[in-house]
Amino acid sequence: MKFYDFHMSNAAYRVRIALRLKGLEAERVVVDLVAGEHRSAWFESLNPQRMLPILEDGGVTVVQSLPILEYLEEVYPEPPLLPADTAGRAWVRGFAQSIVSDMHPLMGRRVRRYLAERIGASAADIGDWYGNWIAAGLGGLEDMLAAREEPGAFCHGDSPTLADLCLVPQTYNARRFGRDLSPYPTVMAIVARCDELPAFADSAPERQPDWRSMEGMIPGGR
Numbered sequence: 001m002k003f004y005d006f007h008m009s010n011a012a013y014r015v016r017i018a019l020r021l022k023g024l025e026a027e028r029v030v031v032d033l034v035a036g037e038h039r040s041a042w043f044e045s046l047n048p049q050r051m052l053p054i055l056e057d058g059g060v061t062v063v064q065s066l067p068i069l070e071y072l073e074e075v076y077p078e079p080p081l082l083p084a085d086t087a088g089r090a091w092v093r094g095f096a097q098s099i100v101s102d103m104h105p106l107m108g109r110r111v112r113r114y115l116a117e118r119i120g121a122s123a124a125d126i127g128d129w130y131g132n133w134i135a136a137g138l139g140g141l142e143d144m145l146a147a148r149e150e151p152g153a154f155c156h157g158d159s160p161t162l163a164d165l166c167l168v169p170q171t172y173n174a175r176r177f178g179r180d181l182s183p184y185p186t187v188m189a190i191v192a193r194c195d196e197l198p199a200f201a202d203s204a205p206e207r208q209p210d211w212r213s214m215e216g217m218i219p220g221g222r
């Protein structure tokens with residue numbers, strides 16, 4: 001198995017956690033997004049969208065973090081990262097999708113770079129942009145968690161699911177950007193519980209061998 005990763009990639013962070021929870025060994029190929037390695041011809045031939053993460057398993061190449069997580073779940077089902085019941089799986093997928101499809105695309109590095117370089121947005125403007133979408137997203141997730149009929153230790157039940165794998169990286173970035181996360185107590189209690197597990201803690205950007213500080217590289221964040 002080969003996993004194309006970069007320490008600062010939020011989407012790849014989700015997959016790092018899954019590989020560790022499932023005890024899977026993968027050769028880690030570092031693609032330096034800051035150096036622009038994802039725009040090289042060899043990378044484009046793997047993923048024409050020029051984005052991380054990518055997983056190769058035998059003859060199979062999977063792009064996009066959620067399909068990678070679903071692929072791992074189907075091929076390596078233990079321990080399960082989706083609930084056993086249909087309604088539970090639908091809830092977890094909806095929660096994960098809210099982060100992957102609605103929140104993350106608005107605040108990725110390429111969006112902030114575009115705002116700065118093409119629109120001429122200041123660092124303060126980009127900080128405001130980021131803060132607006134993180135608050136809208138986390139507010140909705142906090143409400144989803146608060147409305148659960150049977151609250152567990154994690155987002156759904158008492159073991160981590162894809163919902164937690166998507167939540168932790170998203171809040172990691174918000175914390176690094178100095179956001180006040182006190183309005184989201186349920187979210188942050190779950191994140192703290194996740195971070196106690198080695199699979200989550202060891203997947204954090206600063207624990208990756210390629211880690212280096214990105215502070216100040218793009219106005220409004222890394």
Ligand SMILES: N[C@@H](CCC(=O)N[C@@H](CS)C(=O)NCC(=O)O)C(=O)O
Nearest residue numbers: 009010011051052053064065109110
């Ligand atoms: N929806 C995609 C998002 C992937 C994504 O945004 N990847 C970022 C890193 S987190 C990337 O490769 N960005 C390339 C760039 O900044 O140009 C997924 O979930 O995998």
